[in-house]
Amino acid sequence: MPVNNSIMKISPFTLKKFRDGIYVVILSIFLGGLFAFIMSVAVAGSFNLQKDFRYILLGTLTGFGVSSGILLLNEIFLKRKARPLWFSLLVTPFLQTALISFVYAFVFISLLGYDSFWKDSYLFHTVSFSLILTVLTSLYADIERLLGRHVLKGLLFGTYRRPKNEKRFVMFLDLAGSTAVAERLGSLKFHAFLNDFFCDIARPIINHGGEICKYVGDEAIITWPEKTAGLPYGPLLVFFAIDEIIKKRHNYYTSRYGLIPQFRAGLHFGSIVAGEMGLTRQEIAYSGDVMNTAARIQSECRLRNEIFLVSDETLSRLGEKADFPQSINIVSHGTVSLRGKSSDLAISAVRSA
Numbered sequence: 364m365p366v367n368n369s370i371m372k373i374s375p376f377t378l379k380k381f382r383d384g385i386y387v388v389i390l391s392i393f394l395g396g397l398f399a400f401i402m403s404v405a406v407a408g409s410f411n412l413q414k415d416f417r418y419i420l421l422g423t424l425t426g427f428g429v430s431s432g433i434l435l436l437n438e439i440f441l442k443r444k445a446r447p448l449w450f451s452l453l454v455t456p457f458l459q460t461a462l463i464s465f466v467y468a469f470v471f472i473s474l475l476g477y478d479s480f481w482k483d484s485y486l487f488h489t490v491s492f493s494l495i496l497t498v499l500t501s502l503y504a505d506i507e508r509l510l511g512r513h514v515l516k517g518l519l520f521g522t523y524r525r526p527k528n529e530k531r532f533v534m535f536l537d538l539a540g541s542t543a544v545a546e547r548l549g550s551l552k553f554h555a556f557l558n559d560f561f562c563d564i565a566r567p568i569i570n571h572g573g574e575i576c577k578y579v580g581d582e583a584i585i586t587w588p589e590k591t592a593g594l595p596y597g598p599l600l601v602f603f604a605i606d607e608i609i610k611k612r613h614n615y616y617t618s619r620y621g622l623i624p625q626f627r628a629g630l631h632f633g634s635i636v637a638g639e640m641g642l643t644r645q646e647i648a649y650s651g652d653v654m655n656t657a658a659r660i661q662s663e664c665r666l667r668n669e670i671f672l673v674s675d676e677t678l679s680r681l682g683e684k685a686d687f688p689q690s691i692n693i694v695s696h697g698t699v700s701l702r703g704k705s706s707d708l709a710i711s712a713v714r715s716a
Contacts, residue, residue, distance in 0.1 A: 376569045390430075391496070393426070394496060399419050402418070428467075429462070463494060467493070527637055530589035531586045531589065532630060533584065533657040534630045536582065552620070557581060563612060567607075574587070576649060599691060602628050605626070628672075630674070630713075631674045633676075637649050656701065659701040671712065692714045694712045694713075
């Protein structure tokens with residue numbers, strides 16, 4: 364029986380979540396075994412592999428069970444929707460402690476017996492150690508989600524302590540008619556509308572190799588590294604993937620807001636400067652001509668009645684037009700004079716075929 368490739372295909376977004384989960388489980392198994400080794404040496408004064416092997420196995424299996432259980436708990440319940448701070452501070456640790464205690468007790472009793480559990484389990488030490496690791500892992504994940512994946516890594520390892528040049532594709536994606544929409548919905552409902560839109564576009568952006576650099580009002584700035592990791596046309600195709608997602612959510616937007624998001628985008632490629640910025644609040648900021656040019660290209664969309672404009676320089680960087688996916692058409696708009704640019708720039712519209 365033939366297998367449907369569209370069903371079997373795993374999106375980069377799902378693959379990323381799965382890969383991150385695997386890293387957490389492997390790290391937990393290692394730390395669980397290490398903790399068991401340290402406790403064995405601390406209690407007995409020496410390590411005997413034959414005698415203490417059960418405790419090493421106990422630590423590794425507990426690490427596996429706890430990390431898998433926490434990931435499942437997060438996916439099914441804790442991370443399904445935004446929670447208030449008091450929930451994260453009070454309820455989440457309680458649920459995680461209960462899960463850790465259950466997993467540890469189950470594994471210990473299965474390996475060493477019920478009677479030994481009350482004498483030799485070191486329940487408080489083990490649960491405390493597991494809870495600290497769980498809280499630190501969750502905190503790291505939350506900060507990473509807040510700042511951005513590569514931003515947190517860059518700040519931790521000082522990658523951008525000194526500004527550096529990088530070649531990147533930069534897209535400015537703007538919500539069309541946002542002023543009128545804000546007046547129609549009111550400020551609070553418009554904020555919810557924006558949040559829904561930005562949440563919906565995250566998955567197709569990741570699936571096409573992009574990174575959300577920043578949200579500026581009703582605009583998202585998206586970047587791709589020069590080498591797009593097997594997704595050579597990601598910067599072009601992402602726009603239509605976003606459009607498809609928004610169309611699928613048509614009923615949701617019309618029932619809640621009475622309208623669906625309309626958006627425009629401008630794409631450019633070039634050298635940017637990436638570096639840490641700020642003192643009391645730090646971020647990794649991108650600057651350079653390519654950022655300004657991408658914004659100017661996006662602003663041309665409304666003037667030219669287009670929804671997606673790209674510099675011809677960017678198209679050349681992505682490859683030969685004859686090799687572009689058949690799902691898109693490239694329509695030249697010739698050269699234009701962009702505000703703040705000393706020379707004209709050739710741009711083209713990218714349309715769905």
